[in-house]
Structures are given as structure tokens and as C-alpha cells.
Amino acid sequence: MKIAVVGAGNGGCAVAGDMAYRGLDVTLIKTSNAMHDDNFEYLLKNDGNITLYDFGDNGCMNPTAENQVIKKGKIAKVTRDISEVQNMDVVIIYVQTNYHESVIQRISPYVKDGQLYIINPGYFSTAFMLKYCHGKKITIIEAQSSFIDCRISEPGKIRVGFRNVRNPLGIYPHKNIESAKVILEKLGFPFVYLNHVAEAALHNPNLIVHTVGALLSMPMIDMEKENFCMYHSSFTEHVWSVLEALDKEKMDILEKLGCRRIPYVEACKFRNSLDETENAKQVFFEYAAMPTRAKAPSSVNSRYVTEDVPQGLVMLETLGNILQVHTPICSALISIASAALNQNFRETGRTVEKLGIENIHEILNDSN
Numbered sequence: 001m002k003i004a005v006v007g008a009g010n011g012g013c014a015v016a017g018d019m020a021y022r023g024l025d026v027t028l029i030k031t032s033n034a035m036h037d038d039n040f041e042y043l044l045k046n047d048g049n050i051t052l053y054d055f056g057d058n059g060c061m062n063p064t065a066e067n068q069v070i071k072k073g074k075i076a077k078v079t080r081d082i083s084e085v086q087n088m089d090v091v092i093i094y095v096q097t098n099y100h101e102s103v104i105q106r107i108s109p110y111v112k113d114g115q116l117y118i119i120n121p122g123y124f125s126t127a128f129m130l131k132y133c134h135g136k137k138i139t140i141i142e143a144q145s146s147f148i149d150c151r152i153s154e155p156g157k158i159r160v161g162f163r164n165v166r167n168p169l170g171i172y173p174h175k176n177i178e179s180a181k182v183i184l185e186k187l188g189f190p191f192v193y194l195n196h197v198a199e200a201a202l203h204n205p206n207l208i209v210h211t212v213g214a215l216l217s218m219p220m221i222d223m224e225k226e227n228f229c230m231y232h233s234s235f236t237e238h239v240w241s242v243l244e245a246l247d248k249e250k251m252d253i254l255e256k257l258g259c260r261r262i263p264y265v266e267a268c269k270f271r272n273s274l275d276e277t278e279n280a281k282q283v284f285f286e287y288a289a290m291p292t293r294a295k296a297p298s299s300v301n302s303r304y305v306t307e308d309v310p311q312g313l314v315m316l317e318t319l320g321n322i323l324q325v326h327t328p329i330c331s332a333l334i335s336i337a338s339a340a341l342n343q344n345f346r347e348t349g350r351t352v353e354k355l356g357i358e359n360i361h362e363i364l365n366d367s368n
Contacts, residue, residue: 001186004029004088006103008040008078011120012094014150014158017050020073022188027077027084031095031103040078042155048075053153054160086110090183092118093125094146096303097311100125101354108132116183118169121145123311124201126172126363127355139176142200144168145271147189151294161292164271166192170200173366197363198257202250203267206304207312211333212243214297214304218340226298231288242329249327250316256323257364301341309337314349322352 001024005016008030016028028048030040043050052071077084085091085107095103104125111117111133119125122142129140149162167189171177177193184191194200213234214221221228235243243264251261265280273283297304313334320327338345352360 001089003090005092007094011146014148017073020075021071025076028075030080039152039155043078048078052158083110090116097123101128104128105132111136113137121204122201127359130359131356139180140172142170144200144203170194170197172197206308208264210304210308229295231293246329252325310345310349318352
């Protein structure tokens with residue numbers, strides 16, 4: 001089985017390296033010159049050799065030097081040639097969601113029948129696959145969140161902060177779920193399967209936690225810059241109230257789409273803990289307090305806002321408009337972000353119209 005990871009940032013390199021460590025045939029494809037070029041050049045010059053500083057395969061809320069595991073893998077091919085996807089059985093799209101549409105458009109001429117495409121995370125990018133790859137007999141899979149929370153610490157080295165103990169996936173079309181499972185289980189990640197792609201699309205945690213945490217912490221970000229850690233500092237009692245209000249709007253939309261009302265903290269607990277008896281909110285705050293949490297964002301003009309507001313909140317607002325679900329908190333956060341950064345995120349963001357209303361209908365009508 002041949003696997004391509006499209007995107008050579010933190011998450012893409014970690015997932016590619018992790019699969020390579022387990023002996024899978026992995027090609028890593030870099031799609032831009034925007035970031036991490038030094039790491040990419042290192043991998044090119046060192047035959048794809050990569051090292052993960054990890055804490056086991058089942059998450060770790062209390063990482064220490066004693067339980068650190070060093071994993072060395074060899075990525076079979078490192079390239080900028082996006083046409084390589086035509087030779088793959090599985091393609092994992094691991095770029096910022098701002099670039100999903102452009103990357104999917106670029107790979108569309110090379111998409112082949114029978115392939116599996118995993119979009120991590122999704123934000124309803126199944127619709128972009130339908131938009132540009134219409135008629136292709138492929139399986140499209142959306143993940144809720146990155147399988148591995150990590151950072152490139154220096155070229156060729158990935159420092160893992162956390163691993164999801166479960167990775168929920170939505171699969172389109174649903175009729176392909178059993179054949180897809182056979183292939184997905186070979187990748188080595190702990191996957192679970194949702195009833196619908198919409199559950200994966202809207203349970204991307206960054207939609208809730210990044211937007212609220214960053215926007216309501218703008219003074220601290222401006223003051224502390226590279227010393228700021230959102231997960232350690234932002235979620236006070238009153239900020240948490242805003243988070244829950246936004247989460248309610250998201251659940252109202254999920255319910256209108258025919259999906260289950262699952263709070264953010266319950267979805268977080270499901271991904272991050274195997275202990276069913278734990279309080280979900282407590283699981284979040286344990287996860288947030290981990291000493292390995294990256295210090296971020298260092299600027300308000302970061303992906304916490306510039307990705308998750310236009311790609312997440314704008315999508316949520318436009319879904320609400322079509323479904324006649326009121327989203328005042330979502331709308332207020334979009335307006336605040338647009339004013340703070342002097343950008344019109346509603347104009348540049350991921351709307352239902354850009355996804356294609358016909359594609360959304362096709363996804364929503366696909367059922368078990």
C-alpha cells in the first residue's frame with residue numbers, strides 16, 4: 001500500500017514520520033514555500049530520515065523524560081511534485097484549511113478511481129472534493145482533528161505533545177465504509193467511525209477553542225507574544241461561558257442537520273481520554289494544563305484567527321443562515337476578528353456558496 005501525505009508542516013511531517021516508523025511506504029509532498037522549508041530541505045538531503053520524540057501510542061497527560069519514546073522513521077520519498085498522488089492508494093491532505101480548496105483543485109487532475117482521500121481536519125472539505133473531482137469513484141474521509149499534536153523542534157525532529165486516543169472519522173459515500181475500514185486500519189491510528197461526515201466537519205475543536213480562546217485573549221497575546229500559551233491562560237470562567245454559548249449554536253446547527261447534539265467537551269473527552277468515568281470538562285482542563293502545550297499564538301494575526309474564523313466560523317454562520325438557526329455569538333466573533341485584523345473574513349471565508357450548495361446537499365443526503 002502506497003500512502004501520500006500532502007502537506008509538510010508540523011502535523012503532516014509527524015503523521016508521515018509515524019507511519020514510516022511503522023514500516024509503511026510513505027511519500028511526503030510539500031505544497032508551498034511558505035513555512036518549514038529548512039525541515040523539508042533537511043529531509044531531502046537525509047533520505048527522508050525523521051525522528052519523533054514521543055510519549056507512546058495512547059496519549060499522555062503527564063509526559064516526562066522517563067516516559068519519552070524516540071522513534072526513527074524513513075519517509076520513502078520527499079518531493080514537491082503533487083502529481084505523485086496519482087500513484088497512491090491513500091492520500092492524506094494535511095494542510096491548513098485555508099488552502100484546502102486550492103490544493104484539492106491542484107491535485108484533481110491526478111485523482112484516480114479507487115483511491116482513499118483523508119482530509120485532516122475536514123471543515124466540510126468533502127464538498128471541495130465533489131466540486132473538483134466530480135464523477136471520480138473515490139472514498140472521501142474527514143477527520144475531526146489532527147491525529148498528533150506536535151511541533152517541528154528543529155529540522156528532522158518532531159516533538160510530540162499529545163496523541164488522540166480516538167480519531168473520529170466521517171466517510172463519504174457511506175456505502176464504502178466497510179471497504180474503507182480495511183484500508184484505514186492498516187495506517188495504525190486508533191480510528192472510530194461516525195454516522196455522518198457532518199459530525200466530523202463541525203466537531204473540529206479549533207472552531208470553538210481557537211476562536212474563543214484567541215479572540216478573547218487579544219490583550220494578553222499582544223503583551224506576552226511568544227511567551228503566551230492560550231491553553232494555560234485563556235479559559236477563565238467568563239471566557240468559558242462564551243465558549244459554551246458558541247458551542248450551543250454549533251449544536252443547534254448539528255441538530256438541524258440531523259446529527260446528535262454533542263458538546264465540545266464531550267467530543268474532546270472522546271478523543272483525549274479512554275476513561276469513560278471522567279468528567280468531560282475536567283478532561284479538557286487536564287489536557288489544557290499539560291506542560292508540553294506549545295506556546296501559541298504569539299500574534300493575533302495567527303492561524304488561530306486567520307484560519308479558524310474564516311474557515312470555521314464563517315462556514316458555521318452561513319450554514320445557520322440557510323438552516324434558519326440564529327448564531328449571534330458566532331457572528332459577533334467574526335465581526336470582532338475582522339475589525340481587529342482589518343480583514344473581511346466573511347468575504348474571504350468558507351461559505352456554503354463556495355463549498356457548493358449542491359455538494360452540501362449531496363453529502364447530507366448520503367446516509368447509512
